[in-house]
Amino acid sequence: MSDEQHPDILPEERSIFETPGWIRFMWFFVPGTGLFFALMNIVLAVLHKTHPHFGWLFDKNPVFYGIVGFVSFSFIVLVGQHLRKIVMRPEDYYDGPEATMPRINTDDEVRMRSISLGETDE
Amino acid sequence: MIPFLPAETNPAIILMVAGVLMVFFGPRGRGIIGVIAVALGFLQMYSLGVGPMGDAQMYGITEVAGYEFIPLRLDKLSVVFATIFHIAALVNVIYxxxxxxxxxxxxxxxYAGSAIGGALAGDLLTLFVFWEIAAISSVFIIWAGGGxxxxxxGMRYLVIQVMSGLLLLAGIALHLVRGGSSEFGAFKLVGEAGVDPVAALILFAFGIKACFPILHTWLQDSYPKASGVGAVMLSAFTTKLAIYALARGFAGTDILIxxxxxxxxxxxxxxxxENDLRKVLAYSLNNQLGFMVCAIGIGTPLAINGAAAHAFVHITYxxxxxxxxxxxxxxxxxxxxTDLGGLHKSMPWTTAFTIVGAMSISAFPLFSGFVAKSMxxxxxxxxxxxxxxxxxxxxxxxxLEHSGIKIPxxxxxxxxxxxPSLRNGAPRPKEAPLSMLIAMGLAAFLCLLVGFYPPVLYGLLPYxxxxxxxxxxxxxxxxxxxxxxxxxxMLLVRFKLYPPEVRSVNLDVDWFWRVPGRKALMAAVQMTADVWHAIWAALRDITGQVLSGIGAVHRPGGLLARYWTVGYTALTTAAVLAVALLLAFLS
Structure with missing residues (x-):
């Protein structure tokens, strides 16, 4: 994945997905694949192999889907986060301190069995 | 037909009986009973035969007081839903x-049995019965989450689910009273005389369980509070039974678009x-139901096929x-x-299976979501x-944002x-237990099977x-x-525009009844108590005053109880005579 590495973990604790090489690969792979399929769509449109239902503003335009994907995603993330200003409350807003407790189920029967399987609660 | 079962045994009953039997067994016994029951139910259903749309196979028809019960109706629409309910039940048992x-x-x-029974129900009252059993059996699963x-x-869930059932029952009763058929068929919401209130009532009942906007909060409220196993059970049945009911009763109803x-x-x-990833999945479930409801509103054979196909693949992923x-x-x-991250290093199988689910729901080609959503x-x-x-x-x-990327x-x-270096050398969390991996593997296999070879799904579709x-x-x-x-x-994360996760709870419309609604209710309770106390106190005061008044008059030496002299008596008699004379003179 393309995130920055977590600074605190030791180098040997990193997996292949956290190496700079993998992140470089993703920066190449994702837009590359997108462009490949956009190109494919343009070729299909030139060959009249597409079946648009709406006009040039929409699916007649071969790169319409790429634009929709990019713009919709950005819109959701950039605009959606402002919803927090209205609806976000502390974790214990409804349920009090119970809302912040870890939720490991401690049904007696299951606990007995996990002990017998050698899987005690860590 | 399964030889040792009565000919018209309902698969739903097989599962329900098994569910009750399970109470008497330990975990392994329960698992074995569950697998056998699901297999029996599935075989029983397919041995009864499936009719095409409009020409269903019906079994067990009985008439009671002029009402026709059709406990089993098998056509392509009901069977595709009952099939995926069986598969989901099997996955749940293994998981x-x-x-x-x-x-x-x-x-x-x-619960699985009730969903299967609801999907196969041919008449409205049978549907109602399974509709309610689904509500009541599932609330125990929420409560089993603990705490x-x-x-x-669970209580909030139960209130809303039972309300849906009661609205449905009211709708059915009104429908029957005006001479409607007992068979569960298509309703016409808007006729020549405008909106039909009975159909609207039934649509509303379905809409609660299908999580229509504003009616949806029971799902996000309750599912994340079940246990890890319980949430999987809950995710499959209630909402998809409602989708089936909408597809059967309201296909082509414009308002659904x-x-x-x-x-x-x-x-x-x-x-x-949202910070809680299971709540993210609950919202995602709501969003997926939207695709199905929209398709049902469009109502063309392609759209209904799309809705059924989407319900099918959706349950698996x-x-x-x-x-x-x-x-x-x-x-x-x-x-x-906020508390998770990096688990792929110690839970690789869980990671891989979850990514299969994420790619399926995002509708990547070769995954199951693609073949359904594109319809x-x-x-x-x-x-x-x-x-x-x-x-x-x-x-x-x-x-793609919330289920495809955010979850994994x-x-x-x-x-x-x-x-370990961050946690004082504490070991990383272990991989999921084998039974969970098998169940996840089975579901992942189904996602890929349908994605690679869609005809296995298309053959099941209604049209x-x-x-x-x-x-x-x-x-x-x-x-x-x-x-x-x-x-x-990638760009948003790179430029730090992607919102960080924050420990929080986000309000939804249920805030209105959980906070001000609750306060209003408590105020109404308090007010009723206050009014009652006031009335009681006033009554007590009045009664006390009357009693003390009577006491004052009648007690020894009181006005009416004491002795009078002869002179007073003569005077009283003269006064009464004077009044009588006056009245006689005037009349």
Whole structure:
């Protein structure tokens, strides 16, 4: 994945997905694949192999889907986060301190069995 | 026909009886009974035969007081739903083989049975009965999550579910009183005389369970409070039974298109800001139901096929995602994004299976979501519904955001929070137990099977279809949309525009009845008590005064109880005589 590495973990604790090489690969792979399929769509449109239902503003335009994907995603993330200003409350807003407790189920029967399987609660 | 069973045994009854039997067995016995019951139910259903649309196979028809009961109606629409309910029940049994409590295992199978019974019900009252059993059996699964929060959420869930049942019953009663057929067929919401209130009532009852906007909050409230195993059980049945009921009763009802479109959009924003990943999945479920509701509103054979196909694949990949999160919950004690990350290093199988679920729900080609969702968007385009089509495309990018990227990214990648160096050498969480991995593997296999070979799904659909998902155009357009959306994600993270996860709870419309509604109710209770106390106090005062007045008059020496002299008596008699004379004179 393309995130920055977590600074605190030791180098040997990193997996292949956290190496700079993998992140470089993703920066190449994702837009590359997108462009490949956009190109494919343009070729299909030139060959009249597409079946648009709406006009040039929409699916007649071969790169319409790429634009929709990019713009919709950005819109959701950039605009959606402002919803927090209205609806976000502390974790214990409804349920009090119970809302912040870890939720490991401690049904007696299951606990007995996990002990017998050698899987005690860590 | 299964030889040792009565000829017309309802598969739902097989599962329900098994669910009750499970109470008497230990975990392994429960698992074995569950697998056998699901297999028997499935064989029984297919041995009865499936009719095409409009020519259903019906069994067990009885008439009581002029009302015709049809407990079993098998046509393509009911059987595709009952089939996926059986598959979901099997996955649940395997997933909960080690971890399900007695209540969860038992009620899970009863709940699955009720959904199957509801889908196969041919008349309205049978539907109602299974509708209610589904509500009551599932609330135990929520309560089994443990803790006071789960109990309260279960109570809220129960109130809303039972309300849906009562509205349905009222609708059925009114429908029958005006001479409607007892068979569960299509209703006409808008006739020549305007909106039919009876049909509207029934639609409202279905809409509660199908999570229409504003009626949806029971889902996000309750499902994340169940246990890891319980949430998987819950994710499959209630809402999809409602989708089946809508497809049967309200196909082609125009109002469902804007309702469905709204359902696909608003959860996207709530899922973005939500910290609890199982709650993200609950919002995602709501968004997926929107696609189905929208398709039912479009109502063409392609759209209804799309809705049924989407329900089918959705149950598998949504269960898969909930199973992945259930495994994370089991191993780490939380599903909050703020506390997770880097789990791919110690839970590789869970990671891989969850990614299969995420790619399926995002509708990547070769995964199951692609072959179903493309039918719905195509149906909207074919009907030239530009706005609905645009909304569905927008929502597709939203699905990718919350289920395709957010779930696997924050749980298994992102910031490694379980590195031994960060936790004083504590070991990383272990991989999920074998039974969970088998169940996840089974669901992942189904996602890939349908994705690679769609005819296995298309053969089950209500209407004959020659739809081909894998045209170059479909693949190119969908991949374009997805890859550019992922590119947007990478840019947003790179430039730190992606919102960080925050420990929080986000309000939804249920705030109105959980906070001000509760206060108003408590105020009404207090006011009633106060009014009653005031009335009681006033009554007591008046009674006291009357009694003391009577006492004053009648007590020894009181006005009426004391002795009078002869003179007073003569005077009184004279006064009475004077009045009598006066009256006689005047009249």
């Amino acid at each position: 909960g083989w080690q971890g399900a409590t007695k209540v969860e295992a038992s009620m899970g199978i009863v 006071h929060a789960a109990f309260k959420a 804007p309702i469905g479109a709204t359902m696909t959009v608003f959860p996207v924003f709530f899922a973005l800001i 949504k269960a898969l995602l909930f199973m992945g999160m259930g495994a994370v919950l089991l191993r780490t004690g939380t599903t909050k994004a 719905i968007t195509l149906a909207a385009a074919e009907e030239h519904m530009l706005l609905a089509w645009l909304v569905l495309l927008f929502a597709s990018a939203g699905v 990214y924050f749980a298994f990648f992102a910031h490694d929070r379980f590195a 004959e279809t020659d739809y081909h998902a894998y045209t170059l155009e479909h693949v190119a357009t969908q991949m374009q949309l997805l890859m550019f959306a992922i590119f947007a994600f």
